[in-house]
Amino acid sequence: MxxxxxxxxxxxxxxxxxxxxxxxxxxxxxxxxxxxxxxxxxxxxxxxxxxxxxxxxxxxxxxxxxxxxxxxxxxxxxxxxxxxxxxxxxxxxxxxxxxxxWNYAWNTAEASDDTLTIIQVRRVAKGCLSYIIGSGKSAMVIDASLDPEVYFSLASTRDWNIIYVSDTHIHADYISRSIELVKVTGATHLFTENADVDYPFVPLADGQQLRLGDAYIKAIHTPGHTPESISYLIDESYLLTGDTLFVDGVGRPDLKADAVQTRRKAQQLFVSLSKIKGLPNDPLILPAHTSHAIDFDNVIIGNKLSGLVHQIELLNIQEQQFVASIVERIPQTPANYLQISAINKAGQHDGIDPADLEAGANRCAIA
Missing domain, CATH: 3.40.250.10 (Rhodanese-like domain)
Incomplete structure (x- = not known):
């Protein structure tokens, strides 16, 4: 049959x-x-x-x-x-x-307070996490990894106008859809100042603050995983950490780097994580990836900073030991990462089927 x-x-x-x-x-x-x-x-x-x-x-x-x-x-x-x-x-x-x-199947989960709502948009197989932050009538999308229509529709149902779009870094495991989303929405494309990309964007300095509806978003430069990595602190209560800090580990510093560069980037990562650990108010950490397949449970993937400091050994050791531990634990290199990062640097993927490059495991974290 x-x-x-x-x-x-x-x-x-x-x-x-x-x-x-x-x-x-x-x-x-x-x-x-x-x-x-x-x-x-x-x-x-x-x-x-x-x-x-x-x-x-x-x-x-x-x-x-x-x-x-x-x-x-x-x-x-x-x-x-x-x-x-x-x-x-x-x-x-x-x-x-x-x-x-199934690579492009997705679901959502939410965190909210009296001022804003954060929608976590999750590619359930690959574990890619993107975000829509909405406050008042305005929204910002960070780390778009799906068709722009997904974000546009989710924002429209809340009567939000997407005014800002950004990535937390030049991704190496999926093709960013941020530029496509900017074209669809007319939003301002933000990125880290001096980011090494081939497309125009509005630069964000370390500590620069944005107004989004009734909320405030602060850009925090957090290099280490990549030189241009940036985190977004929202109303002192939520921190979108990109691939700098995950719920079960920290970012890998070895991609596109030799042994000496890897150690130098690991030192930068230690400094960035120390900066994050020093933040007041114990923010909810919301990363750009998770290392496992995602349930359809509507439970947001994140944890309080204090919880991660308690759980992740790498957040509780000194710099020299941190660098040595990172180098010892580097996982297998992701497939196609050089081609994907080159595409994201260029800002266009004409003639390329993203599914051919993106299939497979996410290997961005070191636990």
């Missing part, structure tokens, strides 16, 4: 509605280890599927009342798996386009 297909948008809707769905991953183990759909189950049958083995699920008992969605890299092996399950009487569907299509 030929099983049907399900699109990434349709699967996203099922998650949002809390439907009875089981996602069954049939990729090779290494691909699953790189990135996956949150809550999915796994069966190591990829090679057997390629060999035409129809007995791959004979030892597996799945609930017949659930929709079983099979997933692979691009949708071919998952179709084979779904067909076998359909022959066994399950309602099975294959994720059309596989993980390459």
């Amino acid at each position: 030929k099983a049907t297909k399900i699109t990434a948008d349709e699967l996203k809707e099922k998650f949002e509605k809390k439907s009875n769905v089981i996602v069954l991953d049939v990729r090779p183990q290494q691909q699953r280890d790189d990135w996956q759909i949150s809550g999915s189950i796994y069966k190591d049958i990829y090679d057997r599927l390629q060999q035409g083995d129809s007995t791959v699920f004979d030892d597996m008992d799945l609930p017949k009342e659930a929709t079983i969605v099979t997933v692979c890299a691009a949708g071919r092996s998952s179709q084979l798996a779904a067909d076998i399950l359909a022959d066994k009487g399950y309602y099975a569907q294959s994720l059309e386009g596989g993980m390459k299509a």
